[in-house]
Amino acid sequence: MTDTSNLETALVLFSGGQDSATCLAWALDRYARVETVGFEYGQRHGVEMQARLDVRGSMAAQFPHWGERLGEDYVIDLAGYGAIAESALTADRAIEMQENGLPSTFVPGRNLVFLTVASALAYRRGHDVMVGGMCETDFSGYPDCRRETIDAMQSALSLGLDRKIALETPLMFIDKSETWALAHKLGGAELVELIRHDTHTCYTGDRSTLHAWGHGCGVCPACELRARGWEGWTQAA
Numbered sequence: 001m002t003d004t005s006n007l008e009t010a011l012v013l014f015s016g017g018q019d020s021a022t023c024l025a026w027a028l029d030r031y032a033r034v035e036t037v038g039f040e041y042g043q044r045h046g047v048e049m050q051a052r053l054d055v056r057g058s059m060a061a062q063f064p065h066w067g068e069r070l071g072e073d074y075v076i077d078l079a080g081y082g083a084i085a086e087s088a089l090t091a092d093r094a095i096e097m098q099e100n101g102l103p104s105t106f107v108p109g110r111n112l113v114f115l116t117v118a119s120a121l122a123y124r125r126g127h128d129v130m131v132g133g134m135c136e137t138d139f140s141g142y143p144d145c146r147r148e149t150i151d152a153m154q155s156a157l158s159l160g161l162d163r164k165i166a167l168e169t170p171l172m173f174i175d176k177s178e179t180w181a182l183a184h185k186l187g188g189a190e191l192v193e194l195i196r197h198d199t200h201t202c203y204t205g206d207r208s209t210l211h212a213w214g215h216g217c218g219v220c221p222a223c224e225l226r227a228r229g230w231e232g233w234t235q236a237a
């Protein structure tokens with residue numbers, strides 16, 4: 001990971017899920033000023049957008065020293081991209097494994113698009129660091145979540161913007177139980193409870209039931225992964 005201890009500000013790619021909320025806390029712990037960016041690309045569920053606001057609000061209220069550091073939030077409309085990238089996340093298709101071994105929730109090139117668009121915002125806002133929750137440890141094997149891909153993007157963006165941009169991925173090599181452990185390390189039981197309650201990960205947008213691990217349908221791949229991670233963490237803790 002790049003040493004960014006002397007850099008002051010960061011832009012966090014923030015979806016309102018467990019991973020990006022943990023990344024937001026990580027950034028607030030580390031940088032003097034933090035801004036967030038989210039993307040609307042035809043997600044089926046406004047719950048994700050609501051979760052973003054809830055998490056930001058709760059973090060600022062419950063951790064005042066973070067609240068002082070938390071700056072603007074930006075939501076960028078990528079509906080045109082969403083129309084191209086149509087998949088189980090963005091259209092009414094079943095969540096299943098495809099012949100190429102990727103789940104139908106794979107949105108082609110999503111992180112490449114997000115990072116490129118976010119870099120324009122980072123450039124305008126004077127951020128040299130962007131933080132994202134990409135992770136190559138867990139089930140999905142999304143090729144645009146691999147650190148090798150992120151390294152290539154970091155080079156491409158730095159060249160194309162003629163300015164050194166660091167892409168920080170604090171979750172890249174840890175699993176979901178270690179992500180809970182990281183949240184606990186950053187903000188104790190209070191942050192764990194905030195993330196459990198306020199974040200949204202479930203593919204179906206179900207928030208009717210609060211499980212031990214958070215809200216969700218309990219059966220989709222995202223819920224299964226989140227539940228397994230919670231179990232692993234609570235058993236280890």
Ligand code: ZN
Pocket residue numbers: 201202203204205206216217218219220221222223224
């Ligand atoms: Zn679910």
